[in-house]
Amino acid sequence: MANETTLTITGNLTDNxxxxxxxxxxxxxxxxxxxxxxxxxxKTNQWRDGxxxxxxxxxxxxxxxxxxxxxxxxxxxxxxxxxRLSRWETPEGEKRQQHQLDVEDVGASLRYARAKVMKLTRxxxxxxxxxxxxxxxxxxxxxxxxxxxxxx
Numbered sequence: 001m002a003n004e005t006t007l008t009i010t011g012n013l014t015d016n017x018x019x020x021x022x023x024x025x026x027x028x029x030x031x032x033x034x035x036x037x038x039x040x041x042x043k044t045n046q047w048r049d050g051x052x053x054x055x056x057x058x059x060x061x062x063x064x065x066x067x068x069x070x071x072x073x074x075x076x077x078x079x080x081x082x083x084r085l086s087r088w089e090t091p092e093g094e095k096r097q098q099h100q101l102d103v104e105d106v107g108a109s110l111r112y113a114r115a116k117v118m119k120l121t122r123x124x125x126x127x128x129x130x131x132x133x134x135x136x137x138x139x140x141x142x143x144x145x146x147x148x149x150x151x152x
Contacts, residue, residue: 011035019068
């Protein structure tokens, strides 16, 4: 869709990602990111935490699987996605609304941590990479999913 609002938020997971599989077999993960700005207080001449923003996020399919396997409560992340407003009415007739982020990408924030990335083997159609097997080329340093350093 054109003109959707793209948002990038940096913060910490408030709990472990909630992973589920839909009846059709598609993975879905939901999680909340808390982003708290630092504010300079001129009265005390010190920095303090500002008002936190809690953003509910959801991701689907392979991204959901990777998030559920990789992240846990307290992890500092950078999340990018499309901002969506959900509106509904409760059984009591109260109107409610909530902003959510449909996640397109997630990365570990390396500001206060280190991470070791492990690229997963891609599932491609036979012949898609030119070797006819559907497997990654033999010289692809990321192909095996092993926890190894690339050759550069």
